[in-house]
Amino acid sequence: MRDRPAPQDLLDWYDRHARAMPWRVAPADRARGVAPDPYRVWLSEVMLQQTTVAAVKSYFEAFTDRWPTVTDLADAEDAEVMAAWAGLGYYARARNLLKCARVLRDDFGGVFPTDHATLLTLPGIGRYTAAAISAIAFDAPETVVDGNVERVMARLFDEHTPLPQAKPVLTEMAASLTPRARPGDYAQAVMDLGATICTPRKPACGLCPWRTNCAAWANGTAAELPKKAPKKRKPTQFGIAYLARRVDGAWLLERRPDSGLLGGMLGWPGSDWADDPQDAPPIRAEWKELSEEARHTFTHFHLRLRVKCALVPMDRAPDRGDFIPAPDFRPADLPTVMRKAFDLAQGA
């Protein structure tokens, strides 16, 4: 009979193998009493939602350099924060980040609540993030369940029920292992294990501290777990982006509505995105279409975006959008699909 996985075995592994990250307090420092900054824990956890560590690092550094505290962030302009988030994706996170910062400033005196239940009431903080902040920042014995933890539990217990159906049982398994000692390090250790050893493909079971306690290892099923419900295939949508440049160099841009795709972000005025979009130029001009289209894939559809360009005189007013003076326009402030359209126009 296999023994249950021992949290201490994983903590020992973590003490030797914890990866350094800008938002992380190393286990040795934590043992010396160094506490993580809840603001940095929160910011990193929101950025890491469905996003890789590699993608997050530079954004985290930029945000913490520019807004060192949650109150600094709360006082920032919406447009500045959205621009700083541009390229990271899932832009509702940035809108909720700002909302949350302002709630903390206005209702919590700029101090993070420590308990899971209160954290859950804040914008952009769901079950995972509430547990992560509570455990990592405040060393509360909360169980964090992200994609890594689900995968590790499915393998440890050789659970073949497909996700997302299996989520409740995997959560119970994870809770049953959560220790009272060093819950913050433990939470990060399970996620590190999933990210580096117990990986989706080709898990490195030979290096795993829990190998001898793992049912999937015993049964040879690790690589095929967790099972997942089949995905739908993505349809292709078409659209037209209009890049108007005034003779003084200003660009015609539009702030997208707060809700929906790319909500709150800056973008080029465009047609609707559909099977067969209608021409909808935002200003009267002689439009010239580029030979190449911008291609981009979102979460649930592919987009093929035709790009039309025009040079317009000073005295002509647009039907939609606003001209942004050239010195105020940074392509990096655009979401990626809009930047692709811009890059094509620059190359033309």
Add this chain to the structure above:
DNA sequence: TACGCGTGGAT
């Protein structure tokens, strides 16, 4: 509950 919501890297 299931779906809408980005992006870039690995395979």
Add this chain to the structure above:
DNA sequence: TATCCAAGCGT
């Protein structure tokens, strides 16, 4: 090239 995938949340 196509598909999968990454420290989820809101509705």
